[in-house]
Amino acid sequence: MKTRITEIFGIQYPIVQGGLAYLAYAELASAVSNAGGLGQITAATLGTPEKLREEIRRVRAMTDKPFGVNFAIARHDGKYKDLLEVAIEEKVPAISITGGNPQPVFERIKGENI
Ligand SMILES: Cc1cc2nc3c(=O)[nH]c(=O)nc-3n(C[C@H](O)[C@H](O)[C@H](O)COP(=O)(O)O)c2cc1C
Known part of the structure:
Protein backbone atom coordinates (compact mmCIF):
# COMPACT_ATOMS: atom_id res chain seq x y z
CA MET A 1 0.00 0.00 0.00
CA LYS A 2 1.32 3.46 -0.92
CA THR A 3 0.05 6.75 0.51
CA ARG A 4 1.75 9.99 1.54
CA ILE A 5 1.90 8.62 5.08
CA THR A 6 3.65 5.40 4.04
CA GLU A 7 6.08 7.38 1.91
CA ILE A 8 6.87 10.06 4.51
CA PHE A 9 7.49 7.52 7.29
CA GLY A 10 8.85 4.65 5.20
CA ILE A 11 6.25 2.22 6.53
CA GLN A 12 4.15 -0.47 4.90
CA TYR A 13 0.63 0.56 6.01
CA ALA A 21 0.71 7.30 28.31
CA TYR A 22 1.43 4.31 30.59
CA LEU A 23 1.04 1.89 27.67
CA ALA A 24 3.32 2.88 24.80
CA TYR A 25 6.59 1.22 25.74
CA ALA A 26 9.12 -0.54 23.54
CA GLU A 27 7.12 -3.77 23.35
CA LEU A 28 4.04 -2.11 21.83
CA ALA A 29 5.97 0.29 19.61
CA SER A 30 8.20 -2.42 18.14
CA ALA A 31 5.24 -4.76 17.60
CA VAL A 32 3.36 -2.08 15.64
CA SER A 33 6.45 -1.14 13.62
CA ASN A 34 7.26 -4.79 12.92
CA ALA A 35 3.68 -5.24 11.69
CA GLY A 36 4.18 -2.44 9.14
CA GLY A 37 2.71 0.57 10.98
CA LEU A 38 4.45 3.37 12.87
CA GLY A 39 4.85 2.40 16.52
CA GLN A 40 5.58 5.01 19.17
CA ILE A 41 6.84 5.27 22.69
CA THR A 42 5.61 8.05 24.94
CA ALA A 43 8.18 10.28 26.57
CA ALA A 44 5.65 11.59 29.13
CA THR A 45 5.52 8.42 31.18
CA LEU A 46 9.20 7.57 30.87
CA GLY A 47 9.96 10.69 32.86
CA THR A 48 13.74 11.02 32.75
CA PRO A 49 16.16 11.45 29.85
CA GLU A 50 18.02 8.29 30.93
CA LYS A 51 14.84 6.21 30.84
CA LEU A 52 13.83 7.61 27.46
CA ARG A 53 17.27 6.82 26.02
CA GLU A 54 17.06 3.28 27.35
CA GLU A 55 13.54 2.82 25.92
CA ILE A 56 14.58 4.12 22.48
CA HIS A 76 5.60 17.32 31.03
CA ASP A 77 4.90 20.44 33.08
CA GLY A 78 7.21 22.39 30.74
CA LYS A 79 10.11 20.00 31.36
CA TYR A 80 10.33 18.09 28.12
CA LYS A 81 13.38 19.83 26.65
CA ASP A 82 15.97 17.38 28.02
CA LEU A 83 13.83 14.51 26.78
CA LEU A 84 13.63 16.12 23.35
CA GLU A 85 17.43 16.44 23.26
CA VAL A 86 17.71 12.70 23.92
CA ALA A 87 15.32 11.91 21.06
CA ILE A 88 17.42 14.13 18.77
CA GLU A 89 20.74 12.62 19.94
CA GLU A 90 19.37 9.13 19.39
CA LYS A 91 18.25 10.18 15.89
CA VAL A 92 14.72 8.82 16.26
CA PRO A 93 12.90 8.63 12.92
CA ALA A 94 9.77 10.52 14.03
CA ILE A 95 8.40 12.72 16.82
CA SER A 96 4.74 13.44 17.51
CA ILE A 97 3.39 16.20 19.69
CA THR A 98 0.10 16.61 21.50
CA GLY A 99 -1.46 18.62 24.32
CA GLY A 100 0.39 21.86 23.83
CA ASN A 101 1.97 24.29 21.41
CA PRO A 102 4.24 22.28 19.09
CA GLN A 103 6.08 25.32 17.72
CA LYS A 110 14.34 21.76 12.08
CA GLY A 111 17.20 20.34 10.02
CA GLU A 112 17.54 17.23 12.21
CA ASN A 113 16.00 14.90 9.62
CA ILE A 114 13.28 13.78 12.02
C1 LIG B 1 -4.75 5.58 28.13
C2 LIG B 1 -4.49 6.57 27.04
C3 LIG B 1 -3.34 7.35 27.09
C4 LIG B 1 -3.06 8.27 26.07
N1 LIG B 1 -1.90 8.98 26.13
C5 LIG B 1 -1.55 9.75 25.08
C6 LIG B 1 -0.28 10.40 25.04
O1 LIG B 1 0.53 10.31 25.96
N2 LIG B 1 0.01 11.13 23.95
C7 LIG B 1 -0.86 11.25 22.89
O2 LIG B 1 -0.53 11.91 21.90
N3 LIG B 1 -2.07 10.69 22.92
C8 LIG B 1 -2.42 9.93 23.97
N4 LIG B 1 -3.64 9.31 23.98
C9 LIG B 1 -4.53 9.49 22.80
C10 LIG B 1 -4.34 8.34 21.81
O3 LIG B 1 -3.03 8.35 21.28
C11 LIG B 1 -5.31 8.45 20.63
O4 LIG B 1 -5.15 9.67 19.98
C12 LIG B 1 -6.74 8.35 21.06
O5 LIG B 1 -6.88 7.19 21.85
C13 LIG B 1 -7.69 8.28 19.83
O6 LIG B 1 -7.26 7.28 18.95
P1 LIG B 1 -8.30 6.28 18.29
O7 LIG B 1 -9.31 7.13 17.60
O8 LIG B 1 -7.47 5.47 17.32
O9 LIG B 1 -8.82 5.46 19.44
C14 LIG B 1 -3.95 8.42 24.99
C15 LIG B 1 -5.12 7.64 24.96
C16 LIG B 1 -5.40 6.74 25.94
C17 LIG B 1 -6.66 5.92 25.84
Whole structure:
Protein backbone atom coordinates (compact mmCIF):
# COMPACT_ATOMS: atom_id res chain seq x y z
CA MET A 1 0.00 0.00 0.00
CA LYS A 2 1.32 3.46 -0.92
CA THR A 3 0.05 6.75 0.51
CA ARG A 4 1.75 9.99 1.54
CA ILE A 5 1.90 8.62 5.08
CA THR A 6 3.65 5.40 4.04
CA GLU A 7 6.08 7.38 1.91
CA ILE A 8 6.87 10.06 4.51
CA PHE A 9 7.49 7.52 7.29
CA GLY A 10 8.85 4.65 5.20
CA ILE A 11 6.25 2.22 6.53
CA GLN A 12 4.15 -0.47 4.90
CA TYR A 13 0.63 0.56 6.01
CA PRO A 14 -0.74 4.08 6.75
CA ILE A 15 -1.36 3.22 10.41
CA VAL A 16 0.16 5.29 13.21
CA GLN A 17 -0.09 4.02 16.77
CA GLY A 18 -1.19 6.83 19.06
CA GLY A 19 0.91 8.06 21.92
CA LEU A 20 -0.46 6.16 24.90
CA ALA A 21 0.71 7.30 28.31
CA TYR A 22 1.43 4.31 30.59
CA LEU A 23 1.04 1.89 27.67
CA ALA A 24 3.32 2.88 24.80
CA TYR A 25 6.59 1.22 25.74
CA ALA A 26 9.12 -0.54 23.54
CA GLU A 27 7.12 -3.77 23.35
CA LEU A 28 4.04 -2.11 21.83
CA ALA A 29 5.97 0.29 19.61
CA SER A 30 8.20 -2.42 18.14
CA ALA A 31 5.24 -4.76 17.60
CA VAL A 32 3.36 -2.08 15.64
CA SER A 33 6.45 -1.14 13.62
CA ASN A 34 7.26 -4.79 12.92
CA ALA A 35 3.68 -5.24 11.69
CA GLY A 36 4.18 -2.44 9.14
CA GLY A 37 2.71 0.57 10.98
CA LEU A 38 4.45 3.37 12.87
CA GLY A 39 4.85 2.40 16.52
CA GLN A 40 5.58 5.01 19.17
CA ILE A 41 6.84 5.27 22.69
CA THR A 42 5.61 8.05 24.94
CA ALA A 43 8.18 10.28 26.57
CA ALA A 44 5.65 11.59 29.13
CA THR A 45 5.52 8.42 31.18
CA LEU A 46 9.20 7.57 30.87
CA GLY A 47 9.96 10.69 32.86
CA THR A 48 13.74 11.02 32.75
CA PRO A 49 16.16 11.45 29.85
CA GLU A 50 18.02 8.29 30.93
CA LYS A 51 14.84 6.21 30.84
CA LEU A 52 13.83 7.61 27.46
CA ARG A 53 17.27 6.82 26.02
CA GLU A 54 17.06 3.28 27.35
CA GLU A 55 13.54 2.82 25.92
CA ILE A 56 14.58 4.12 22.48
CA ARG A 57 17.44 1.61 22.50
CA ARG A 58 15.05 -1.15 23.56
CA VAL A 59 12.82 -0.34 20.57
CA ARG A 60 15.85 -0.54 18.29
CA ALA A 61 16.79 -3.91 19.75
CA MET A 62 13.31 -5.21 18.87
CA THR A 63 12.82 -3.69 15.42
CA ASP A 64 14.82 -2.18 12.59
CA LYS A 65 11.68 -0.40 11.31
CA PRO A 66 10.83 3.31 11.75
CA PHE A 67 9.16 4.37 15.01
CA GLY A 68 8.25 7.57 16.82
CA VAL A 69 8.56 9.26 20.21
CA ASN A 70 5.45 11.06 21.44
CA PHE A 71 5.59 14.25 23.52
CA ALA A 72 2.39 15.12 25.38
CA ILE A 73 3.54 18.63 26.22
CA ALA A 74 1.06 19.49 28.97
CA ARG A 75 1.96 16.33 30.88
CA HIS A 76 5.60 17.32 31.03
CA ASP A 77 4.90 20.44 33.08
CA GLY A 78 7.21 22.39 30.74
CA LYS A 79 10.11 20.00 31.36
CA TYR A 80 10.33 18.09 28.12
CA LYS A 81 13.38 19.83 26.65
CA ASP A 82 15.97 17.38 28.02
CA LEU A 83 13.83 14.51 26.78
CA LEU A 84 13.63 16.12 23.35
CA GLU A 85 17.43 16.44 23.26
CA VAL A 86 17.71 12.70 23.92
CA ALA A 87 15.32 11.91 21.06
CA ILE A 88 17.42 14.13 18.77
CA GLU A 89 20.74 12.62 19.94
CA GLU A 90 19.37 9.13 19.39
CA LYS A 91 18.25 10.18 15.89
CA VAL A 92 14.72 8.82 16.26
CA PRO A 93 12.90 8.63 12.92
CA ALA A 94 9.77 10.52 14.03
CA ILE A 95 8.40 12.72 16.82
CA SER A 96 4.74 13.44 17.51
CA ILE A 97 3.39 16.20 19.69
CA THR A 98 0.10 16.61 21.50
CA GLY A 99 -1.46 18.62 24.32
CA GLY A 100 0.39 21.86 23.83
CA ASN A 101 1.97 24.29 21.41
CA PRO A 102 4.24 22.28 19.09
CA GLN A 103 6.08 25.32 17.72
CA PRO A 104 9.18 25.21 20.00
CA VAL A 105 9.60 21.51 19.19
CA PHE A 106 9.33 22.15 15.46
CA GLU A 107 11.87 24.99 15.76
CA ARG A 108 14.33 22.73 17.62
CA ILE A 109 14.08 19.74 15.28
CA LYS A 110 14.34 21.76 12.08
CA GLY A 111 17.20 20.34 10.02
CA GLU A 112 17.54 17.23 12.21
CA ASN A 113 16.00 14.90 9.62
CA ILE A 114 13.28 13.78 12.02
C1 LIG B 1 -4.75 5.58 28.13
C2 LIG B 1 -4.49 6.57 27.04
C3 LIG B 1 -3.34 7.35 27.09
C4 LIG B 1 -3.06 8.27 26.07
N1 LIG B 1 -1.90 8.98 26.13
C5 LIG B 1 -1.55 9.75 25.08
C6 LIG B 1 -0.28 10.40 25.04
O1 LIG B 1 0.53 10.31 25.96
N2 LIG B 1 0.01 11.13 23.95
C7 LIG B 1 -0.86 11.25 22.89
O2 LIG B 1 -0.53 11.91 21.90
N3 LIG B 1 -2.07 10.69 22.92
C8 LIG B 1 -2.42 9.93 23.97
N4 LIG B 1 -3.64 9.31 23.98
C9 LIG B 1 -4.53 9.49 22.80
C10 LIG B 1 -4.34 8.34 21.81
O3 LIG B 1 -3.03 8.35 21.28
C11 LIG B 1 -5.31 8.45 20.63
O4 LIG B 1 -5.15 9.67 19.98
C12 LIG B 1 -6.74 8.35 21.06
O5 LIG B 1 -6.88 7.19 21.85
C13 LIG B 1 -7.69 8.28 19.83
O6 LIG B 1 -7.26 7.28 18.95
P1 LIG B 1 -8.30 6.28 18.29
O7 LIG B 1 -9.31 7.13 17.60
O8 LIG B 1 -7.47 5.47 17.32
O9 LIG B 1 -8.82 5.46 19.44
C14 LIG B 1 -3.95 8.42 24.99
C15 LIG B 1 -5.12 7.64 24.96
C16 LIG B 1 -5.40 6.74 25.94
C17 LIG B 1 -6.66 5.92 25.84
